[in-house]
Amino acid sequence: MKVGIIMGSKSDWPTMEHAALMLEKFGIEYETKVVSAHRTPQLLADYASSASDRGIKVIIAGAGGAAHLPGMAAAFTSLPVLGVPVKSKALNGIDSLLSICQMPKGVAVGTLAIGEPGAANAGLLAAQILGCQNPEIFAKIEAFRKEQTDTILANPNPAE
Ligand code: RP5
Numbered sequence: 001m002k003v004g005i006i007m008g009s010k011s012d013w014p015t016m017e018h019a020a021l022m023l024e025k026f027g028i029e030y031e032t033k034v035v036s037a038h039r040t041p042q043l044l045a046d047y048a049s050s051a052s053d054r055g056i057k058v059i060i061a062g063a064g065g066a067a068h069l070p071g072m073a074a075a076f077t078s079l080p081v082l083g084v085p086v087k088s089k090a091l092n093g094i095d096s097l098l099s100i101c102q103m104p105k106g107v108a109v110g111t112l113a114i115g116e117p118g119a120a121n122a123g124l125l126a127a128q129i130l131g132c133q134n135p136e137i138f139a140k141i142e143a144f145r146k147e148q149t150d151t152i153l154a155n156p157n158p159a160e
Helices: 010-025 041-051 069-076 094-101 116-131 135-154
Strands: 002-007 029-034 056-064 081-086
Touching (some): 002 010, 010 056
8 A cells, every 4th residue: 555745846845755754654655756737737647547556545745836736636536635735935835725725626635734744744644544444554543643642641841
């Protein structure tokens, strides 16, 4: 079971690598590729329409600005697509967020938060989707969450 992580530009990688790092925590295989909705539209069509046949189960797509990548990827595949709004210089990622989340009814993209937290959570959500069918991944997610909770409960004093 594999996750496809795509992004509109190499410049998105410092954000999108947090999705990859999260998948690594759970031992989930992934591939990464620059695929631009505007600069390489045919590559996007080919990538998304062949993803399911290539064993991809979830696509994580990050883009900034006029961020059409997640929505267009979702147009070419029935796999779940998780969109990560990359923080843009001009509008701090509000443009990316609105471009990704305002999908018209009938083609769904699950939109995460702007930037690094969104990328990390896209990796986590992809793992949770795969975990529905895979008890080993599910157990790792449960352990990850328990450790997170225990860490906070063990150190409740913010001044320490
Ligand atoms: C988008 O344009 C990319 O996803 C990136 O976030 C943004 C800027 O791209 P570069 O000019 O850095 O290549 O397509």
